[in-house]
Amino acid sequence: MSIVRNAQGKEIRAKNKGFFRTLFSQWQLMVMSVPMLLYVLLFNYGPMWGWVTAFQDYKPKLGMLGSKFVGLKNFEWLFTRQDFINSIRNTLAMSVINLVFGTVSSILLAILLNEVRNRGFKRTVQTVTYLPHFLSMVIVVGMAQNIFSSNGAVNALLMNLGLVREPVFFLGEGKYFWWLVGVINVWKEVGWNTIIYISAMTAIDPCLYEAASIDGAGRFHKIMNVTLPGIRSTFVILLIMNIGHLMEAGFEIQYLLGSSVVMDWSQTIDVFVLQYGISKQQYGVATAAGMFKSIVAIILLVSANAISRRLGEDTLI
Numbered sequence: 001m002s003i004v005r006n007a008q009g010k011e012i013r014a015k016n017k018g019f020f021r022t023l024f025s026q027w028q029l030m031v032m033s034v035p036m037l038l039y040v041l042l043f044n045y046g047p048m049w050g051w052v053t054a055f056q057d058y059k060p061k062l063g064m065l066g067s068k069f070v071g072l073k074n075f076e077w078l079f080t081r082q083d084f085i086n087s088i089r090n091t092l093a094m095s096v097i098n099l100v101f102g103t104v105s106s107i108l109l110a111i112l113l114n115e116v117r118n119r120g121f122k123r124t125v126q127t128v129t130y131l132p133h134f135l136s137m138v139i140v141v142g143m144a145q146n147i148f149s150s151n152g153a154v155n156a157l158l159m160n161l162g163l164v165r166e167p168v169f170f171l172g173e174g175k176y177f178w179w180l181v182g183v184i185n186v187w188k189e190v191g192w193n194t195i196i197y198i199s200a201m202t203a204i205d206p207c208l209y210e211a212a213s214i215d216g217a218g219r220f221h222k223i224m225n226v227t228l229p230g231i232r233s234t235f236v237i238l239l240i241m242n243i244g245h246l247m248e249a250g251f252e253i254q255y256l257l258g259s260s261v262v263m264d265w266s267q268t269i270d271v272f273v274l275q276y277g278i279s280k281q282q283y284g285v286a287t288a289a290g291m292f293k294s295i296v297a298i299i300l301l302v303s304a305n306a307i308s309r310r311l312g313e314d315t316l317i
Contacts, residue, residue, distance in 0.1 A: 054288040060281075067284075074288040084289065086264050087272040090178070091293075094249035094268065097182040099242050105190045107235070110197035111223055126198075129191025137252040144184050144257065145171065171257070174265030181253055196238065197231055204230035233314045240308055240316045244301030247293045269293045 023030060054074055056067040078084045109129065116122040132140070147153050150167040158164045170176045208226045217225065251270040258266030267275075269289055277286030302317070309315045 051291050053284050054291045058283040074284045087267045087269050091249045091268045094178050094181050095246040098185045101182045101186045105186050106193035110194045114201045132188045133192035141256040172261050174262045177262050177265040200231040200234040236313045240304045243304040247297045
């Protein structure tokens with residue numbers, strides 16, 4: 001039972017609908033959700049049965065039922081490997097760089113586009129900035145290799161401006177690799193990510209801008225006091241989701257752009273799993289590494305959501 005008020009303000013008791021009664025009354029929505037539910041169960045939860053191999057000395061000929069159970073031996077072996085420790089460091093570093101650069105650039109671009117009054121120019125900029133999202137990562141990495149090569153456009157510009165005397169070996173020095181990944185990801189995804197923030201800005205009540213104008217607020221003050229607070233809930237939800245993906249710095253760009261020269265800086269957990277799972281056929285070790293990444297991601301997601309709830313912000317769960 002729940003207490004509600006009628007049109008006259010009197011309290012009345014309303015009977016809560018049961019779960020199955022609500023489910024039956026919305027059966028059309030339930031039917032529409034069945035394909036997606038099956039997809040999630042089949043491709044997201046079904047493969048979790050393979051986590052058993054993380055606790056086995058898995059042999060393909062013997063299968064999961066015939067392989068020897070070794071407990072936490074694979075996990076213990078992982079954390080004695082310096083290359084796995086480096087892969088954790090690289091994954092977190094590149095994820096944080098992508099998160100900070102991607103979020104800041106997306107919000108800045110969305111604010112700038114929101115202030116543009118010429119619709120034709122605004123649509124043109126939007127189209128140009130989100131088209132790279134649809135490019136294959138192979139093409140993007142190929143372009144980056146040409147641009148950042150010793151005789152590429154970036155080195156030519158730096159030398160013409162007198163900032164360097166000789167070409168910088170961007171692709172062969174590990175200290176540049178994380179930042180290259182960040183720059184490439186921003187260029188590729190900034191326009192696509194901006195769409196979400198622009199949509200949130202269009203939902204802001206125009207009366208708030210009119211009231212700010214009456215109070216004498218300029219464009220900058222409107223942005224700080226109306227626009228940014230108006231997209232705060234969207235920002236918080238996206239931030240929680242992105243924190244849950246901190247263990248997924250990427251695979252394609254690191255695998256394609258990396259080389260043996262910068263391996264200590266380019267190898268992520270996903271590249272480590274590919275190397276040991278496919279190349280070296282140590283399936284138990286590779287599964288343990290992937291399982292570790294998933295568990296840490298869940299912990300980060302739940303923790304970020306709990307902190308957001310504690311601070312009184314919107315939450316994902």
